[in-house]
Amino acid sequence: MQKEKALLEVRNLKVGFATDSGPILAVNDVSFSVNKGEIVAIVGESGSGKSVSANSIMRLIAPPGSIEGGKILFDGKDLVTASPKEMRAIRGNDISMIFQEPMTSLNPLFIVGDQIEESIRLHQKVSRKQAKEKAIEMLQKVGIPRAEKVYSSYPHLLSGGMRQRVMIAMALSCNPRLLIADEPTTALDVTIQAQILELMKDLIRAQDTSIILITHDLGVVAEMADRVIVMYAGQVVEEANVHNLFKEPNHPYTKGLLDSTPKIHEMYEELISIEGTVPSPSEMPSGCFFHPRCPKAMPECSLKTPQLLTMENDRSVRCLLYTNQKEKEAVNQ
Ligand code: SF4
Secondary structure (H helix, E strand, O other): OOOOOEEEEEEEEEEEEEEOOEEEEEEEEEEEEEEOOOEEEEEOOOOOOHHHHHHHHOOOOOOOEEEEEEEEEEOOEEOOOOOHHHHHHHEOOOEEEEOOOHHHOOOOOOOHHHHHHHHHHHHOOOOHHHHHHHHHHHHHHOOOOOHHHHHOOOHHHOOHHHHHHHHHHHHHHOOOOEEEEEOOOOOOOHHHHHHHHHHHHHHHHHHOOEEEEEEOOHHHHHHHOOEEEEEEOOEEEEEEEHHHHHHOOOOHHHHHHHHOOOOOOOOOOOOOOOOOOOOOHHHOOOOOOOHHHOOOOOHHHHOOOOOOEEOOOOOEEOOHHHHHHHHHHHHHO
16 A cells, blocks of 8 residues: 655654753754644643643744754655745744633634634635635634634633634644644643544544644544654653554553553552652663653663654654563564
């Protein structure tokens, strides 16, 4: 079977920050791809580098941060070397982003209707009247009651959930080819969260949009994603399709994340959390970055740096347990 051409290909991305104690790498040699119409989740605790990776795609890394290396190919064009003008055309037109805190994208000085309308008119040849109709239609599509009233409201008069819906309406109003959603429903209550996710899924399937979904919530991943990338301390540590990852996680960190997630039908099962925290980029452990927290750590884990290993079923994992296993298999062949 011929492999589908990727819409987005991130290759060996490195993102650094200058700090008082010297330069640090927040994203360290990250590669992944997103196919057309595919929903790819990037998961990991805070500090894993998932949001920095996403912001790099939009070229939203501000000094003292900078992209230190790698390529970000969107439909074959490298966004790392694109001019500011080219990036302005791509942002909001081909690629849209939804942030966890909607006030980051909404201007407090303008009514929300004007902001959605502006986004539509910037990217589509429509009259003011048609843009207004489309803006109200989008507000209705994201489940906002009395959409015309909300259209004329200033962002600060709306609840957090409403503002998030407005931002989703704005992000989807110009039919982006890629939507980057950074913790899009974290601030919302569970019922609204389920509605918004369902809605995003419907809108995206209808428009054949691809999504990068950044989240620490594995419940959201199970609900939405086709494929999952697990990040830890600025690196990809595992990649698999959503079914295989939940059925059989390979990396000890992925297992830890799954064990600390409540499951339906197992309400009384004790949740096990991963001890410790993600290391600061200025104090990375030697060898495998996860070794101080890993329940499977071996003496060599603090000495050797594991490489990302390609496994069967389009999976990959960065762990010496699997490197050793492969080496043994090669010797016995
Ligand atoms: Fe754990 Fe060692 Fe694998 Fe790292 S390389 S995840 S420390 S077993």
